[in-house]
Amino acid sequence: MEKLTQKIWVEGILFETKKISRNHCLQNYVSRLGAIIAKLKSEGYEFDADYVEYQTLMGWSGKDYVYRVTKFPKAVQDKLYLIQEKKDGKSSNK
DSSP: OOOOOOHHHHHHHHHHSSSEHHHHHHTTOOOOOHHHHHHHHHTTTEEEEEEEEOOOSSOEEEEEEEEEEEOOOOHHHHHHHHHHHHHHHHOOOO
């Protein structure tokens, strides 16, 4: 079994939600999100990023930095396509 690295964890979140935030990473002990994003960009990912305002349950407000995937590398796009086909109940006969 492959060791779950911070990069793999970030890729999993991006695969599921198409976005990831700095605060979400920090809450999960991933402190080098910027370095991971740079590595992913070198592998073919493309991102859009900006600050978003949020309000906590305690009534505090703040900002968070969110990265959104605008383009996945070809290999990841193929995986996403196969997963979507499976969800839709279609079989892949390629």
